Amino acid sequence: MSFAKWIGGALGWSFGGPIGAIIGLAIGSLIDGTAQQGGFLLGDGQTSRKQSRGTHNKRPNYGKQTQRSQTQSGDFEVSLLILASVVIKADGIQDQKELDFVRQQFVSMYGKERANHAFRLFKNISQQQIPTRKVCMQIKQMMDHSSRLQLVHFLFGIAKSDGIVVEVEVKQIYTICGYLGISSRDYESIKAMFYNSSDNAYKILEITKSASVDEIKKAYRKMAKKYHPDKVIHLGKEHQQGAEEKFRQVQKAYEQLQKERGF
Template sequence: MVKWVLALVGYFIYRFPGAIAGYLIGTLIDSSFESNKKSGRKGFDTVFTTSRSQNVSPSDFELNLLSLASIVIKADGSVSQTELDYVRAYFVQAYGKERANATFKTFNDVIKNREVSAQRICTYLNSRTRYEVRLQILHFLFGIAQADGRVSSPEVSQLSSIAGFMRINQNDFKSIKAMFVKDANNAYKILEIDKTATDAEVKKAFRTMAKKYHPDKLQHMDEAYQKGARDKFQKVQEAYETIQKERGF
């Protein structure tokens, strides 16, 4: 499947030579996927399922995730090499160097030049992913935006749109945003409460958020996603400790 998709993309970019190159690279990716299945590797085929037992393959997920990454990278009107490197490193950690480099190399020009629909991609993923996985995708996309040192207003706006398309509620969006965009009330935003919350409400919010972002929820996924879950969980703990020190309880 992937070999034909890459062949088509290659044809539109470099005509027949591109189609041939895309077909060959796609063949390698398909072969890698089949090898992973035979070896019992836990991949996205065990995670991204609909109620009708339809699957999105690892390759499908990679291509859609990379497309969402390209939207964030281009959100502020320029393509940052730092952000590209962040995505490459993430893919290498999640899928291994050979497979990640093949996918990334094929779509390098597409990332820079082609427009993709965030709404279409998110609609496709929504019926095939669990909510906690979509939270991790948003966390990853915020990480891209911050890779160059700051999350710009256009990037926040684009990320807000993507979160809406992925049906992530506003409180969860604000919580993850607060992990990357700093202000005075960040600790409260991460715990999804107001500064006027009572001590009891703070403690309850911490327990709720710790359960929501506990790394065990993504233990069946690749290391890059488990690391993201650990990062969010740590931010929740740090937010709670900040409020504890502030209030003295």
């Protein structure tokens, strides 16, 4: 596959706007080698071309409200790469454990070859000054809520990968959530999945300790629906693993409260 065919097939809405500019700059040093190898960086090529046929040449007007299109695996992937670089650099240090976490996650999701390509692109992205607000506004405008929640879950995983979540990283993720249109309750729910405290189960279910049994049951049904893996099925099986982890955390929180409350 030529590079030109890949770039037209693996990316949809992220081909334009500030994300497109970042990706374009990042692939500048990679394009010759990739084209010679006939390889690709993101997406699976054939599947992505079918999904984006007739749309990838249209660049949306990000100055106006644009109808949200279905996010493809490649769109999610480049968004993930860019925001991951922002979080990793939040404390001024690119910790090797955090970099290893990103690589390991990509290997588990995409396989070694595709992960290696993506990580090469990630390293080029991390050398840039990222306009975080503009990038997040593009993602907010074009990506559905469930997929944005999945991005946040991955970002907390990066921050926790070195064993310590420093305050500057938490603040950076909180800022990103604000730009992405993620509510403070959703932010606290996902954050609680990466911490151990006495009220984590309540935070994950987005309720307080004063909640009644009926309110706990109602909250569980609501959160199970919100975090169900099928919500991100359009991103491909590779991205459902993280969604399944969130879903398990909701179930675990509910089971913990069942035991504590005796119902």
